[in-house]
Amino acid sequence: MRVFTASVATETNTFSPIFTDLRSFTDTFYARPGEHPDTPTLCSAPIIACREILRPQGWEVIEGTATWAEPGGLIAKATWETLRDTLLQELQEAMPVQAVVLGLHGAMVAQGYHDCEGDLLRRMRDMVGPDVIIAAELDPHSHLTPARCEAADLLVAFKEFPHTDFMERARDLVHLTQSAVEQRIKPVISSFDCRMIEVLPTSREPMKGFIRQLHELEKTDDKVLSISVIHGFMAGDVPELGTRIVVITDNAPEHGEALARRLGLELFDFRGRTRPPFLSVQQALDQAESSQQAPVVLADVWDNPGGGVAGDGTLILHAIMARGIESVACGLLWDPMAVQLCFAAGEGAQIPLRFGGKSDAKAGAPIDAMVNVKSLVRNAQQQFGESLVPMGDCAWIHWQGIDLVLSSNRCQSFDPTLFTTMGLDPTARQYLLIKSTNHFYDGFEPIAGTIIYVDAGAPYPSNPKSNGYQHLERPIWPIVENPHHA
Ligand SMILES: [Zn+2]
Structure with missing residues (x-):
């Protein structure tokens, strides 16, 4: 078996004056194919997990570029296209492969591209065809778009914020990828739009208990392969901005939809009481x-x-x-x-x-x-x-x-x-x-x-009501009081 693995990631605050170019990536973290260090970085953990899990089982792990820029403002168009085309070229050279495992972030926005990750995943799908398993790890401070759900078989986000579990979730992703390639499971992605944006630390209640429930469901519900919460990223002005639940089932989409909805509405009920008090x-x-x-x-x-x-x-x-x-x-x-x-x-x-x-x-x-x-x-x-x-x-x-x-x-x-x-x-x-x-x-x-x-009040766009989103298309809380009945 052959797997291609690579990573391209940053988090784009579309309100920030710190524009992001190629140097922002090369200065922060840039490993050429095969040159990734032994220690994982936040978004390149899937590469380490592929080495750790698949190599000992005789899989050929073909590593592409891994890069990360410190979160900043909009990515220059040419920068995104260069990074994307580098990975596409590497994948082309690696083919044939049975799987593609990516370390993404999920909140990259470039000039002319609201959904960089969707753009990359769609082009990779077009290249490898329908039978290759495409899997990606995401940061929960991500956006979730239909393009990504259609192009990928597996999307797994870190459960914890602080993101202490990025390596464990990368291992989950690689284990699921292996099972899917070996046709022991048929992953299907279901999602629910919570229609809210909020800061959701999992080091305290109620999110702490909610995450415990997700782990429990993954263990006990045999139709469920993986559950993630996409917290969303309020500084990224894109149409899909907001919190979502992702449930991946073993070919049980109706069950997945129902569970995502139940969990999503439960999470919506936590709105306004997930953060610690912020003082002036x-x-x-x-x-x-x-x-x-x-x-x-x-x-x-x-x-x-x-x-x-x-x-x-x-x-x-x-x-x-x-x-x-x-x-x-x-x-x-x-x-x-x-x-x-x-x-x-x-x-x-x-x-x-x-x-x-x-x-x-x-x-x-x-x-x-x-x-x-x-x-x-x-x-x-x-x-x-x-x-x-x-x-x-x-x-x-x-x-x-x-x-x-x-x-x-x-x-x-x-x-x-x-x-x-x-x-x-x-x-x-x-x-x-x-x-x-x-x-x-x-x-x-x-x-x-x-x-x-x-809370010094600046410079992060911390108030969704006054941030002045240009691209958000749906009603979401706290801009709208009850978006589910709007
Ligand atoms: Zn994050």
Whole structure:
């Protein structure tokens, strides 16, 4: 048996000024065929799962390109077409194959392409014909389109947010692919449109219990092969924006439709009560200053590069400085120019530095301070579950009781290793200010005294009612109160 496996992924915030070109991919993660490292990345886990599961059974695993760009704005048309055609060419050369296993994200949008993944899957289907199994792993912060459901046999999304299970779901996908190729199952995709958009962390109730129920159903219902929740991605202005349930049955579409509908309406009932409370900046600092449990983790939820924004916002830092709060460690703040100046000055130098606030007028002004350059690390990395995330060259600077890690790569704050790799001990600080909506949770929760989610109001388009979608065509909650009866 022969399987072709590859990965192309990013998450497109169509409102973001950080446009995405080929360099955004090559700078973040780009492995040529056969050059994928042993460690999986978030969206390339299916390649590792194919090596792990299929190779020992004598399958020939033909690896294509694997690439990932940090979430950002719209992908340039030529960039998308180049990446797509690279994978199509590799598949053409790999044929004949019995299966295609892809690591996608599901929220890629390019100039002229609302549905990049659907475009890729459809072209691959046209190339391999109806009998080859096409399977893809998706991030739940994805869109689900009819083109994808028609072209693919298997679509499996990570169940957890934070996405701690990307490797396990990749293994599920590869096991199902093998069963389908060996004709032990006949996968059929059913889906239900929940007609809502919401932040759905699974580290807390009610989503935690809902995910437990999905695992249980997969084990006990013998018609069900896989169940996924597509959370949707509210910063991607596309016609299909929104939450959906995907049920894959062993050739039992009526059962699949009914189950997807039941689960979808149950999930719709959770709307408005899935998130932890988000506090305004002043409320959050009041609560932080009165907290007895250190360190207090302050999560800047709407300046999270994981959602495609710049990650150089300064609104909360300015508020901290205005109050004279000290013993603060902050990271990451994206500013490659400031990092370069710190490297030029060297460790131990004291320099006047302007940093942050360069990308979006809504996200705060730059900060000017006389800073100490405490440490400099080339190609620094932080941990995220089983994978390592490149932060680029980084500088740890200090001024007025505040320690800050500046990064050259735009990436969200996943894990305390972002501080320790610089030589900074986060547990010795009273306050930790990080940029992440929810992915930080598994990494920071074990060292946190308290966690406070801070809503600084910018720059992410966090309010569907006022985001001004141009392409959304259906009524969805919270824009419409009851879209199922609209
Ligand atoms: Zn995601």
